Each structure stands twice: as structure tokens, then as C-alpha cells.
Amino acid sequence: MATVLSLHDRGILTAVNSGASSLSFVGSGFIVLCYSLFKELRKFSFKLVFYLSLSDMLCSFFNMVGDPSKGFFCYAQGYTTHFFCVASFLWTTTIAFTLHRTVVRHKTDVEDLEAIFHLYVWGTSLVMTVIRSIGNDHTHLGAWCWAQTGRTGKAIHFITFYVPLWGAILYNGFTYFQVIRMLNNATRMAVGMSDRAYQFDSRTDTKALNRWGYYPLILIGSWAFGTINRIHDFIEPGHKIFWLTFLDVGTAGLMGLFNSIAYGLNASVRRAISERLELFWPERLKRWFPNSSRHRNQQQQSELVSLKVQDQQ
Incomplete structure (x- = not known):
């Protein structure tokens, strides 16, 4: 153990x-770009993903700013990174909510809550x-600024970042579980029904939900080591x-990349990209993929957001 x-x-x-922040910047920036270019993605459900990706993109940008000088720029980097990283995991709670x-309480007024979401997150x-x-x-450390020199500062940093972070993780986990x-x-109720198409849809919905159930693990994987590191630094200051x-x-640093893949690259985004690419495909290539459109439509039906949120707006 080094001092x-x-x-x-x-x-x-x-x-x-x-490197990690650059990957997150590119990944989250790609989702922001898709939302800006493709009008069919501008549904309320994906709008929340857009805000999440925008927060990730700005958090990554300020996190990877090279070698800020001491003083104003160091303060600016430290506070902007903190602000947008907190906003990032708070946006995941609005998606879970x-x-x-929509699914559990069968409410269709989620779009009316957008202003409240903004007030809550920002x-x-x-x-x-x-x-x-x-x-x-x-203090200045390498390519970023830390605000942990004093014991009081370390405690407050933990309270203002890691406490709400793990609160968001617990909330997301409980919500997705429900x-x-x-x-x-x-799905179990559909097993006894004779309508096989309905049974297929229920299995598809459940498969999509099980995939969403892993999303709280993104925050755990991104910040578990950081939490342990902060606790260790508080107990044994000066020992790194x-x-x-x-x-x-x-x-x-990879949180934005993980979020962009999990939340952003859904079937709706892939379909929108594929449709644009098809415009530039030669006709002879389209003959090799006659069922591509039908396959994409099946993928779209498996997306929870399209099934449970957008159709009710």
C-alpha cells in the first residue's frame, strides 16, 4: 500500500x-445525435433517454478536460462534473418511475410530469x-480536480454524491423488481389462454423487462469501486x-458508455438507423435481405418503451 x-x-x-471518458462522450453523444436527427424518436419515453445521454455527455466532457489549472478552472471542472454526474443517475430514476x-399503476399522465422531472433532476x-x-x-490531481483534502470535505462529498447515488440504485432496483x-x-395468466398471439406478446414483454432489470447494475458497476475507494480514503487518509x-x-468514466448502450441503443434507434442506411443500399443488396423490415418490426414489439409508454400517449 502506497502512501x-x-x-x-x-x-x-x-x-x-x-480514455474512458472519451468513450462515454462518444457513446452518449451518438444517442443525442440520433434524437436530434430522427423525428420518430422524439417520444416522451426516449426524451428521458436523451436527457440522460446529454447529462452523460457533459459529465464525460468536463471529466476528460486535460490538465485544468489550479483556481477557477479547477473549481469549474470539479463542480460541473459533480453536477452532471448527479443529474445522470437522477435521470435513470425518472425512467424507472x-x-x-405506466406498467404497474396504469397511468397515462407521465408526459405531464416532464416539468416536475426537470425540477427534480436539475x-x-x-x-x-x-x-x-x-x-x-x-486540489489538482492529474487530469481532473478532487475536492477531498479535508475530512469534512470528504464527508460532505460522500453525502452529496454517493448517498443519493445509492438511493437511486435502491429505488431503481425496487421499481424494476415490481x-x-x-x-x-x-405471463403466467396468459399461459392458460387460447390466444397464442397474446401468449407470444407476453413472453416478449417479459423478456424485455428482464433485460431492463439489469439496468441498476450499470450504476453499481460504475460506482462500486469509487464508493469503496472513498470509504477507504476517509478511514485511512493519505494512503492510496x-x-x-x-x-x-x-x-x-465508462458510465456514459454503459448508459448509452443499455438505454439508448434499443430497437427503435436501430430501426431508424437501418431505414436510413437502406436508402443508400444498392438494390442487389436488398434482395439478400427481403425479411429485414419484418424482423425489425418484431424487434420493435419487444421494446418495453414502445409497448407500454409511447402507445398510451
Whole structure:
């Protein structure tokens, strides 16, 4: 266990941070671009994914800004990264809430709650970022700024970031569990029905929901090492574990990429891209894929958002 990180270790962490954040920036930026280009994606359900990707993109951008100087730019990077990273995992809770309200409670008023969602996400992120300044003294470490020099600052940083983070993880997990349980019950009821098409749709819905059930693991995988690292740093200040910090920086930086793949690259996005690409395909290539459109339509039916949210607006 090393007391402080060497310059070589810091250089490695800087490269890992920049690389992981760049991948997240590209992934989340791609989803933002798709939303901007394809009008058919501008449904309320995907609009929440757009806000999530926008937060991820800005969080990644400020996280990978190279070597900010001490002073204003260091403060700016630290606070903007904190703000947009908090906003990112808060947007996942609005997606979970929308699913639960639509599927479990059978409400169709989720689109009317958009203003409340904005107030909740951006307002909470701002409050957490302002509170974070209490007892904090930003220091420069490699390619990003840390605000953990004082014991009070470390505690407040943990309270303003990791406490709401794990609250969001628990909420998402509980919400998806309820949604999946309800869909599983609906599937079991459909088994005794003679309508085989309905049974097929129920199995498809359940398959989609089971995939959504893994989404809370994205936040766990992205921030588990960071949480452990913060707790260790609070208990033993001044003693850094390189491999733990390496995993902390790498997994946290990839959060935007994970979110863009899980939330953004659904069947609706893939279908929109495929339709645009088909416009440029030679006719002889289309002959090899005569059933491609029908296959994409089946994929679309398996998407929970299209089935449970968009059709009810």
C-alpha cells in the first residue's frame, strides 16, 4: 500500500480517465445525435433517454478536460462534473418511475410530469453541488480536480454524491423488481389462454423487462469501486491504493458508455438507423435481405418503451 501516488501512477490514471471518458462522450453523444436527427424518436419515453445521454455527455466532457489549472478552472471542472454526474443517475430514476407508473399503476399522465422531472433532476443536482462546496478545498490531481483534502470535505462529498447515488440504485432496483413481477404474473395468466398471439406478446414483454432489470447494475458497476475507494480514503487518509483508484477511475468514466448502450441503443434507434442506411443500399443488396423490415418490426414489439409508454400517449 502506497502512501501517495507517484507521478507515473498519476499519469496512468490520467490516461485511463481520458480514455474512458472519451468513450462515454462518444457513446452518449451518438444517442443525442440520433434524437436530434430522427423525428420518430422524439417520444416522451426516449426524451428521458436523451436527457440522460446529454447529462452523460457533459459529465464525460468536463471529466476528460486535460490538465485544468489550479483556481477557477479547477473549481469549474470539479463542480460541473459533480453536477452532471448527479443529474445522470437522477435521470435513470425518472425512467424507472415512468415505467412503474405506466406498467404497474396504469397511468397515462407521465408526459405531464416532464416539468416536475426537470425540477427534480436539475434542482437536486444544483443543491448537491452547492452543498458540496462546504468544507471543500479543490486540489489538482492529474487530469481532473478532487475536492477531498479535508475530512469534512470528504464527508460532505460522500453525502452529496454517493448517498443519493445509492438511493437511486435502491429505488431503481425496487421499481424494476415490481415491474418485472407484474409482467411475470401477466405471463403466467396468459399461459392458460387460447390466444397464442397474446401468449407470444407476453413472453416478449417479459423478456424485455428482464433485460431492463439489469439496468441498476450499470450504476453499481460504475460506482462500486469509487464508493469503496472513498470509504477507504476517509478511514485511512493519505494512503492510496493504486489498483483500487485505477478501477474507480476506469469504471466511473465508462458510465456514459454503459448508459448509452443499455438505454439508448434499443430497437427503435436501430430501426431508424437501418431505414436510413437502406436508402443508400444498392438494390442487389436488398434482395439478400427481403425479411429485414419484418424482423425489425418484431424487434420493435419487444421494446418495453414502445409497448407500454409511447402507445398510451
